[in-house]
Amino acid sequence: QLQLVESGGGLVQPGGSLRLSCAASEFTLKYYAIGWFRQAPGKEREGVSCISSSGGTTTYADSVKGRFTISRDNAKNTVSLQMNSLKPEDTAVYYCAATSPEFEPPVQRMCVLTWYPYWGQGTQVTVSS
Numbered sequence: 507q508l509q510l511v512e513s514g515g516g517l518v519q520p521g522g523s524l525r526l527s528c529a530a531s532e533f534t535l536k537y538y539a540i541g542w543f544r545q546a547p548g549k550e551r552e553g554v555s556c557i558s559s560s561g562g563t564t565t566y567a568d569s570v571k572g573r574f575t576i577s578r579d580n581a582k583n584t585v586s587l588q589m590n591s592l593k594p595e596d597t598a599v600y601y602c603a604a605t606s607p608e609f610e611p612p613v614q615r616m617c618v619l620t621w622y623p624y625w626g627q628g629t630q631v632t633v634s635s
Contacts, residue, residue, distance in 0.1 A: 508533050508624040510602045515629030518592055524631060526587040528602030535578070536560075537607040540585040541622050542576060544598035544631075553617025554600070555587060558610060565616045570596070592633045599628040 514526040528540060541556035555576040557564045564576050575588040585602065603622035605611060611621045 508538070508604055510604060510624060510626035512600060512602045512626045512629040514586075515600060515631045517632045517634065519635050520593060520633055522592050522633070523588070523590045524592065526589065526600055526602075526629060526631070528585040528587075528626060529583060530604075535583050535585055535604070536580045538604040538624075539609070539611050539616070539621070540576075540578075540605075541603045541617055542585075542587045543601045543603055543617075543619065543622075544596075545601070545628075546595075546598040549598075551601070551619060553619065556611065556616040557585060558613075558616070559605075559607070563613050563616065565613075567617070589631070592631075594633045596631060597633050598631060600631050601628045602626040 511529050539559050542554040544554050545551040555566045557576045561578040573591045604624040605621050
C-alpha cells in the first residue's frame with residue numbers, strides 16, 4: 507500500500523541543523539496525517555512530531571519542542587521535519603509514518619504509534635562532534 511521514503515539524514519555537529527523529508531510517489535500525502543518517529547539504540551520508538559492531514563494541527567515531543575518544526579509542502583507532496591539546535595540525544599533512526607486517509611488522529615494523542623500503519627525505511631541522524 508502506501509510506501510514512504512525518508513531522506514535528509516546524516517551527520518551533524520551539536521547545534522547544527524538537518525531537514526528531513528518524507529515523500530511518496532504513488533500517493534498524495536495531503537490526505538494522510540503524518541508522523542515523525544525516532545528510535546535510538548536500546549530505546550523504544552517514540553513520537554517526535556505529528557501533523558494532521560490539513561496541516562492545521564501539529565504536535566511535538568517535549569524534548570524537541572522549540573527546536574523542530576514539522577510542515578507540509580503539498581506542491582512537492584512532502585512532509586518535512588526541520589531540526590535545529592541538534593543535540594547528541596537526538597541521534598536516532600528517524601521514521602516517517604502515515605495514518606489511513608479516512609482516519610484523523612485525536613488532537614490530544616496525535617503521535618501514538620498505533621495510529622500509523624504505514625512506515626518508511628528510516629533515515630539515520632547522528633549528532634556528534
